[in-house]
Amino acid sequence: MTRTLLSLLPDEHRGRVTGYLTLTVASTLLRAVAVVLVVPLVSALFGEDPAGAWPWVAVLTGVVAAGWIVDSIASRIGFDLGFAILDHAQRDIAAQVARTPLRWFTADNSATARRAIATTGPDLVGLVGYLVTPLIQAVLLPIVIGLALLPIAWQLGVVALVAVPLLLGALWATEKLTRRAGAVAAESNSALTERVLEFARTQAALRAARRVEPARSQAGAAVAAQHGATLRLLALHVPGQVLFSLASQLVLLALAGTTTWLAVRGTIGVPEAIALIVVVVRYLEPFAALGDLAPATATTRAALRDIRAVLDAPGRARFDDRPDTAGRDSSVEFRGVHFRYEDDSSSDDDSSGGTTVLEGLDLVFESGRTTAVVGPSGSGKSTLLALVAGLEEPTSGSVLVGGVDRAALDPSERSADTSVVFQQPYLFAGNIRENVRAGNPGADAEQVDSVLRLARVQDFAGRLPAGLDTVVGEAGGALSGGERQRVSIARALLKPSAVLLVDEGTSALDAENEAAVVDAITDDPRRRTRIVVTHRLSTIAGADRVLFLDGGRIVEDGTVDELLAAEGRFAEFWRHQHDAAGWRITADPTGVSR
Numbered sequence: 001m002t003r004t005l006l007s008l009l010p011d012e013h014r015g016r017v018t019g020y021l022t023l024t025v026a027s028t029l030l031r032a033v034a035v036v037l038v039v040p041l042v043s044a045l046f047g048e049d050p051a052g053a054w055p056w057v058a059v060l061t062g063v064v065a066a067g068w069i070v071d072s073i074a075s076r077i078g079f080d081l082g083f084a085i086l087d088h089a090q091r092d093i094a095a096q097v098a099r100t101p102l103r104w105f106t107a108d109n110s111a112t113a114r115r116a117i118a119t120t121g122p123d124l125v126g127l128v129g130y131l132v133t134p135l136i137q138a139v140l141l142p143i144v145i146g147l148a149l150l151p152i153a154w155q156l157g158v159v160a161l162v163a164v165p166l167l168l169g170a171l172w173a174t175e176k177l178t179r180r181a182g183a184v185a186a187e188s189n190s191a192l193t194e195r196v197l198e199f200a201r202t203q204a205a206l207r208a209a210r211r212v213e214p215a216r217s218q219a220g221a222a223v224a225a226q227h228g229a230t231l232r233l234l235a236l237h238v239p240g241q242v243l244f245s246l247a248s249q250l251v252l253l254a255l256a257g258t259t260t261w262l263a264v265r266g267t268i269g270v271p272e273a274i275a276l277i278v279v280v281v282r283y284l285e286p287f288a289a290l291g292d293l294a295p296a297t298a299t300t301r302a303a304l305r306d307i308r309a310v311l312d313a314p315g316r317a318r319f320d321d322r323p324d325t326a327g328r329d330s331s332v333e334f335r336g337v338h339f340r341y342e343d344d345s346s347s348d349d350d351s352s353g354g355t356t357v358l359e360g361l362d363l364v365f366e367s368g369r370t371t372a373v374v375g376p377s378g379s380g381k382s383t384l385l386a387l388v389a390g391l392e393e394p395t396s397g398s399v400l401v402g403g404v405d406r407a408a409l410d411p412s413e414r415s416a417d418t419s420v421v422f423q424q425p426y427l428f429a430g431n432i433r434e435n436v437r438a439g440n441p442g443a444d445a446e447q448v449d450s451v452l453r454l455a456r457v458q459d460f461a462g463r464l465p466a467g468l469d470t471v472v473g474e475a476g477g478a479l480s481g482g483e484r485q486r487v488s489i490a491r492a493l494l495k496p497s498a499v500l501l502v503d504e505g506t507s508a509l510d511a512e513n514e515a516a517v518v519d520a521i522t523d524d525p526r527r528r529t530r531i532v533v534t535h536r537l538s539t540i541a542g543a544d545r546v547l548f549l550d551g552g553r554i555v556e557d558g559t560v561d562e563l564l565a566a567e568g569r570f571a572e573f574w575r576h577q578h579d580a581a582g583w584r585i586t587a588d589p590t591g592v593s594r
C-alpha cells in the first residue's frame with residue numbers, strides 16, 4: 001500500500017513527504033506532552049498551594065496551541081500531497097488506458113479501470129489527511145505516552161510500553177479474522193447464487209429425471225455449504241470482535257492495578273495516582289481510533305489495488321519515447337495476401353458480390369528503401385497502402401511490418417508504425433502549425449522547423465498574412481491542393497514512424513509543389529521504408545525500386561534503369577508520361593532531367 005502510494009507521488013513532491021512526516025511526529029509529541037502534563041497539574045491542584053497549578057495550566061495552554069499550529073500546517077501539506085497524488089494518478093491512469101492494448105479490456109479489467117478512475121477523486125485527496133495522519137498518530141501516541149511515563153512512574157511506563165505491541169497485535173488479528181470470515185461468506189454466497197440459478201435453469205431436466213427435491217441436488221449442497229460458511233463467519237467474527245476488547249480491558253486492568261499498587265506502596269501520591277488513571281484512559285484512546293479506521297483502510301487499499309492493476313496493465317512503448325527508428329527492422333512484407341472489398345456493388349467482376357483486388361500477393365519492401373508503385377487506375381495501388389497502414393485487413397494471408405504481423409496489433413499500434421499521406425490530404429480544423437504538430441505532439445520546435453523546411457511549407461506560409469498561424473478548415477479552403485499536400489507531408493515526416501506511405505494518386509501538382517514533394521521524400525533524414533504511389537517521373541526517378549502493378553498483380557519489378565531496359569509496360573508508361581510532361585532521358589546520373 002505504501003509502495004503504491006509513494007509510486008503515485010510525483011518526484012517533485014517527495015521532499016514534502018519528509019516535511020509532512022516531521023510535522024506529524026512533532027504534533028504527536030506535543031499531544032503526548034499535553035496528556036502527560038495532567039500529572040503535575042493535578043498534583044499541584046491537590047497540593048498545599050492549589051494556585052501552584054497556574055503555571056502548569058499556562059504550559060498546557062502553550063503546548064496545546066503549539067500542537068494546533070503544527071497540526072494545521074501538517075494537514076495543509078497532507079492535503080497538498082493528496083491533490084498531487086490525485087493529479088498524478090489520474091494523469092497516469094489516463095495515459096496508461098490510452099496505450100493499453102484493447103485486448104486487455106476484458107469485462108473484469110474494464111470494471112477495474114472504471115473503479116480506478118471513479119475512486120481516485122475524494123479517496124486519494126483525503127487519503128493523507130484522514131488516513132495516514134491518524135494512523136501515524138494512533139501508533140506513535142501510546143508509545144510516546146509510555147516513554148513519558150517512565151520518569152514519573154517507571155513501572156507504569158514499562159507496562160504501557162509492553163502493552164503497545166500486544167494491543168496492536170490484537171487489532172491486527174481482529175482485522176485478519178474478520179476479513180477472512182467476510183471472504184469465506186462472500187464466496188459461499190456467490191456459489192449458492194450460482195447453484196440456485198442452475199437449479200432453476202435445469203428444472204425441466206431434473207423434473208424429467210424426478211430429481212426435484214432441492215436437498216438431493218447440487219443446490220442443496222450449496223445451501224448446506226452456505227450454512228456452514230455463515231457459522232464459520234460467526235465463529236471467526238465473534239472471537240475477532242472479542243479479542244481486541246478483551247485485550248484492551250486486560251491492559252486497562254494492568255495499568256490501573258499498577259497505579260493502585262504504586263499508590264498503596266506510597267511510591268506516588270494519591271493526586272498523582274488520579275492523574276495517572278486519566279493518562280491511562282487517554283493512552284488507550286488511539287487504539288480504539290485505529291480500530292475505527294479499519295474499514296477506511298480496507299477501502300483505500302482496494303482503491304490503490306485497482307489503480308495498481310491499471311498501471312501494471314501491459315502497455316506498449318509510447319512511440320514518442322522511441323529516440324529514432326534507426327537500426328530497427330522496418331521492412332514490410334506481404335505473405336500470400338488475398339484481399340477483397342466486401343460491398344454491395346453489383347457491377348463487379350466477382351461472382352460473389354465484392355471486389356477482389358489482390359489474389360495471393362507475396363512481396364517484400366526492404367527496410368530503409370524507397371519504392372515507387374506505378375500502375376493504371378484501379379490496379380490496387382491505394383489498397384496496397386491501406387493494407388500496410390492497417391486501415392484494411394487481408395482477407396487471408398498476412399502483412400508484416402518489422403517482422404510483426406499487423407493482425408497481432410490493435411489499431412492504435414498499427415497506426416503508430418506508419419505515416420500516411422493520403423491521396424486527398426486531410427487537414428484538421430486548426431492552423432497550419434497545429435496540423436503539422438499533430439504528427440508528433442511531443443516534437444520540439446527544431447524538429448517542427450526542420451519538417452516545415454523539408455516539405456517547403458515555409459515557402460508558401462511566408463506569403464500568407466498569418467503565416468503558420470493561418471487557419472485551415474477541415475476542407476483546407478485557404479490552401480491550394482498542392483499546399484495542403486505539403487502540410488500533410490510535413491505532418492507525416494514529423495511522426496517518428498518506421499514506414500512512410502505516400503499516395504500521390506493522380507493529383508496534378510504545379511512544378512513547385514512537385515519539387516517540394518520529391519525533396520521532402522528524398523531529403524527526409526529519418527531512416528524509413530517508403531512506399532510511394534505515383535505517376536510522376538520526378539518521384540519515380542528518386543526511388544530505389546519500381547513496382548508496376550496491374551489488376552492487383554506485380555507485372556514488373558526492378559530499378560528504373562532495369563525496367564526501362566526491359567522495354568515493357570513501365571517503359572511504355574514512362575515514354576507516355578515523358579512526352580506529356582516534356583521530359584527527356586539523358587546520360588545524367590539520376591537518369592532523368594528536365
Ligand code: ADP
Pocket residue numbers: 341342343355357375376377378379380381382383384
Ligand atoms: P488504385 O489506387 O490503383 O487506383 P485501388 O486500390 O483504389 O486502385 O482500387 C483497386 C480496386 O478496388 C478497384 O477496382 C476499385 O474499384 C476497388 N475499390 C477500391 N476501394 C474500394 C472500396 N472502398 N469498396 C469497394 N471497392 C473498392
Ligand code: MG
Pocket residue numbers: 381382383423505
Ligand atoms: Mg488510388
